[in-house]
Amino acid sequence: MKKSFLKPGFLDLYKDLEITNEKLKKSEEKYRDLFNKMLNAFAYNKIITNKEGKPVDYEFIEVNAAFEKITGLKKRNILRKLATKVIKSIKNEPYDLIETYGSVAITGKEKRFEQYFKRTKKWYSVYAYSPKKGYFATIFEDITQRRNAEKIKSESEKKLEDVKNNLIMITHELKQPLTPIIGYAGLIKNHMKTSEDADYLQRIISSAFNMRDLINRILTLLKLETGILNYNFKIYNISSVINDALISKKPALDIKRIKLVKKLKNLYASIDYDRMKDVIINLIDNAIKFSESDKIIEIKVWSETNLVYISVKDNGVGISEENLSRLFTKFYQTEEGKKRGGTGIGLKMIKYIIDAHKGRIKVLSELGKGSEFIISIPKRELSKTENKEFIKQEV
Numbered sequence: 001m002k003k004s005f006l007k008p009g010f011l012d013l014y015k016d017l018e019i020t021n022e023k024l025k026k027s028e029e030k031y032r033d034l035f036n037k038m039l040n041a042f043a044y045n046k047i048i049t050n051k052e053g054k055p056v057d058y059e060f061i062e063v064n065a066a067f068e069k070i071t072g073l074k075k076r077n078i079l080r081k082l083a084t085k086v087i088k089s090i091k092n093e094p095y096d097l098i099e100t101y102g103s104v105a106i107t108g109k110e111k112r113f114e115q116y117f118k119r120t121k122k123w124y125s126v127y128a129y130s131p132k133k134g135y136f137a138t139i140f141e142d143i144t145q146r147r148n149a150e151k152i153k154s155e156s157e158k159k160l161e162d163v164k165n166n167l168i169m170i171t172h173e174l175k176q177p178l179t180p181i182i183g184y185a186g187l188i189k190n191h192m193k194t195s196e197d198a199d200y201l202q203r204i205i206s207s208a209f210n211m212r213d214l215i216n217r218i219l220t221l222l223k224l225e226t227g228i229l230n231y232n233f234k235i236y237n238i239s240s241v242i243n244d245a246l247i248s249k250k251p252a253l254d255i256k257r258i259k260l261v262k263k264l265k266n267l268y269a270s271i272d273y274d275r276m277k278d279v280i281i282n283l284i285d286n287a288i289k290f291s292e293s294d295k296i297i298e299i300k301v302w303s304e305t306n307l308v309y310i311s312v313k314d315n316g317v318g319i320s321e322e323n324l325s326r327l328f329t330k331f332y333q334t335e336e337g338k339k340r341g342g343t344g345i346g347l348k349m350i351k352y353i354i355d356a357h358k359g360r361i362k363v364l365s366e367l368g369k370g371s372e373f374i375i376s377i378p379k380r381e382l383s384k385t386e387n388k389e390f391i392k393q394e395v
């Protein structure tokens with residue numbers, strides 16, 4: 001048998017080396033493949049400086065396939081070449097690339113930026129870093145579509161804002177003639193010859209009042225939507241706001257002989273008094289509207305952990321499960337809602353106001369049994385001095 005002149009141990013080592021080499025080659029191929037399949041463009045470059053050490057150009061050392069695709073520059077035409085030679089327009093760009101990349105390569109500090117390039121008419125998001133002094137690598141992607149979409153979005157948002165502001169102005173103008181209509185109609189009311197005429201005039205007056213009410217609601221909603229309504233937050237006893245809101249609702253409750261049950265507590269929160277009063281009035285209005293005569297409406301205030309809860313509960317027609325989820329959509333009304341009149345503005349308005357109070361609103365309801373609207377807002381504990389000050393607000 002021919003004896004190997006190599007010691008067996010060495011041969012094994014050699015074989016191992018061969019295998020390792022093969023593996024290395026494979027893994028290098030794998031990485032090269034990955035490198036070329038990267039969706040982001042990659043370029044590795046060397047910065048060129050002048051005698052004073054100021055960056056004046058750079059040279060392409062390696063680029064991947066995505067780079068070729070995104071920039072339109074071909075690898076074979078640019079490797080080992082100067083940027084100013086292959087991108088003739090580089091000096092005409094609004095952004096000084098050489099200076100930016102030069103500072104990355106010299107200081108070693110990475111940079112991220114989004115920039116428009118006149119040559120390609122595209123927006124890029126660029127990340128530049130320096131793996132070795134005097135060199136820099138860039139990883140970037142084409143974000144033109146995203147930038148264009150953002151531009152269109154902000155332009156249409158601006159247009160919508162303008163439309164809403166115009167609408168606020170027009171709606172305000174629409175309201176103006178109603179003041180003399182209501183005023184003069186009231187003046188001649190007592191001079192009507194027949195009771196029939198008096199009845200017609202009363203209808204005119206009621207319609208004018210309804211129209212003014214509707215316009216006011218639309219105006220408030222538009223103002224809440226555009227955010228031009230200022231909130232005036234102060235600490236108040238929630239129960240005293242409720243009592244205040246209820247004063248104006250007595251006649252409507254009496255007409256339907258609805259019994260109101262109050263379970264109030266002295267709990268405080270930072271609120272905009274008038275807006276919160278509007279919220280309560282709207283909830284009571286709904287409870288009355290969707291209750292039959294002789295029913296009970298319950299209004300309750302309590303607290304749990306750091307929240308104050310307000311609930312308005314009726315024993316009225318209730319809301320089906322499928323309608324519950326759409327309740328807070330602008331102008332949404334159920335069939336029952338359309339029958340009983342309204343505009344579908346109230347709950348949307350409430351939602352805006354409660355959001356501004358960092359609160360929440362939820363609804364529990366069952367068709368035919370009744371509904372409960374529950375609001376929660378952050379509670380405010382009173383300090384000793386505040387306690388004295390607020391004692392007069394107790395209900």
Ligand SMILES: Nc1ncnc2c1ncn2[C@@H]1O[C@H](COP(=O)(O)OP(=O)(O)O)[C@@H](O)[C@H]1O
Nearest residue numbers: 286287290333334337342343344345346347371
């Ligand atoms: N207490 C309630 N009981 C039953 N349905 C209600 C109640 N509150 C609101 N809804 C339903 O929600 C819809 C929207 O209410 P809302 O936004 O207040 O409208 P509107 O301004 O017409 O009163 C109503 O049309 C009705 O279908």
Ligand SMILES: [Mg+2]
Nearest residue numbers: 282286346347
């Ligand atoms: Mg309502």
